[in-house]
Amino acid sequence: MAEGATRRRRGLGAVADVALVGLVLLIALIVMGPYLYTVSPTLVAGGERLKPPSMAHPLGTDQFGREVLARVIAGGQQSLRVATLTMALTMVAGSLLGLVAGSVRALDEILMRISDAFLALPAVILAIALMAVREPSEANVVLALVVVYTPRVARVVRGKALLIREMPYVEAANALGAPRARVIGWHILPNATPELIVQATFIFGYAILDEATLSFLGVGPPPPAPSWGNMLSEARYLVRDAFWISFFPGLLIGIAVLSANILGDGIRDRYDPRRGE
Numbered sequence: 001m002a003e004g005a006t007r008r009r010r011g012l013g014a015v016a017d018v019a020l021v022g023l024v025l026l027i028a029l030i031v032m033g034p035y036l037y038t039v040s041p042t043l044v045a046g047g048e049r050l051k052p053p054s055m056a057h058p059l060g061t062d063q064f065g066r067e068v069l070a071r072v073i074a075g076g077q078q079s080l081r082v083a084t085l086t087m088a089l090t091m092v093a094g095s096l097l098g099l100v101a102g103s104v105r106a107l108d109e110i111l112m113r114i115s116d117a118f119l120a121l122p123a124v125i126l127a128i129a130l131m132a133v134r135e136p137s138e139a140n141v142v143l144a145l146v147v148v149y150t151p152r153v154a155r156v157v158r159g160k161a162l163l164i165r166e167m168p169y170v171e172a173a174n175a176l177g178a179p180r181a182r183v184i185g186w187h188i189l190p191n192a193t194p195e196l197i198v199q200a201t202f203i204f205g206y207a208i209l210d211e212a213t214l215s216f217l218g219v220g221p222p223p224p225a226p227s228w229g230n231m232l233s234e235a236r237y238l239v240r241d242a243f244w245i246s247f248f249p250g251l252l253i254g255i256a257v258l259s260a261n262i263l264g265d266g267i268r269d270r271y272d273p274r275r276g277e
Contacts, residue, residue, distance in 0.1 A: 015266065016262055016263050016265065016266020016267065016269075016270075017266070018262075019259040019260075019263045019266065020266075022259045023259040026076075026255055026256055027080060029073070029076070030076035030077055030079075030080050031080075033073035033076070033077075034074075034077075037058075037067075037069055037070060037073065039067045039069075040070065041066065041067065041070040041071040041073070041075075041226050042066065043065075043066060043070075044065055044066060045064075045065030045066070046064075047065065048061050048065035049062075049063055049064065049065045050062070050063060050241065050242045052242075052244060053244055057069075059072060059244060059248050060244040060245065062231075062234070062235065062242070062245045063234070063235075063238060063242070063245070068244060068245055068248060069248075071226040071231060072226075072248050072249055072252060074226045075227045075228040075229075075230075075231055075249060078221060078225065078226070079208050079212065079227065079253075079256070082138060082141055082142055082145070082211045083204045083205075083207040083208045084204070085142045086145040086146055086203065086204075086207040087204045087207060089146045090145075090146050090149040090150050090153055090203050091153060091196060091199070091200055091203075093150045093153075093154075094149070094150045094152070094153025094154045094156075094157060095154075095157050097111055097150065097153075097158075098154040098155065098156065098158040098160075098161060098192075099157055099158075099161055099189060101161070102157065102159070102160070102161025102162045102188070103161055103183070103184055103188065104180075112158065114151075115154055116151075118147070118148070118151040119151050119152065123148045124210055124214075126144075126147075126148050127141075127148050127210055127214060128214065128217065128219055130143075130144040131144050131214060132219065136218075136219055136220060136222045138221045141214055141220055141221060144214075145207050145210055148210075149203050149206065152199070152203075153196070153199050153203070156196075156199055157192050160191065160192040161184075161188050161192065164187065164188045164191050165183075165188065167187075169187065170183060170187050170188070173186075194267075198264050198267050198268045199264075201261075201263050201264035201267060202260065202261060202264045204260045205256065205257040205258075205260030205261050205264070206257075208228075208253060208257055209253065209257045211229065212227065212229035212249075212253050214229065215228070215229025215230045215233065216229040216230065216232050216233045217233075218230075228250075228252065228253050231245065231246070231249040232246050232249055232250060
């Protein structure tokens, strides 16, 4: 049984490595794409409408003659910005709330009941509701997604903090009169870091998917700025006549989200070997 668990962990680790490589390559393509392919993503060419992929148009053109490749790259940059900012801000906000809730008993109940109220609603529905009261923009999408995901991270960090604060070395530090901030910064937060890394990878993937969903529904960053979501929205009536307009942004969304989730699972299995048993 031990050998089987070891082989399984190795297999999961190999899959996670492949996912990491795929995610890195995708990010590199998005970042370097504008330097390698300099066509404007908003350039309209009426005579080049709905051209299929070819040497002249690597991923084809859309209903306005715009290059799908240029729009996919530009949309990927937007998704990457939203996902990175959402991940970073959510990690900071969720960690602070979770550490406070797990370390200060007087605030634990209040903060967790507020978190429960947010977690009671589906993430996308809550994000749509938040965007409905604010104008569509990239900054507001990030803000909405941070509000949606912060309670999840806070829950994870709070659970870890509750476990760690009962450890003998933490009790010893408290008995010696160490300031609460020092106990949190030197003992609880470092031990919660593996869980934070795992959550960061999941949130990165969720943010890409939810940003595309918001854009598809018309409450994300408005056109003409391209995004994977509004590309899918614009092409939904052209799937039979020009499948490439929706296929490539959909494919990249799938690769990004799947790679981030597989990577998160792989990291979690490496930090918690019992999951492989």
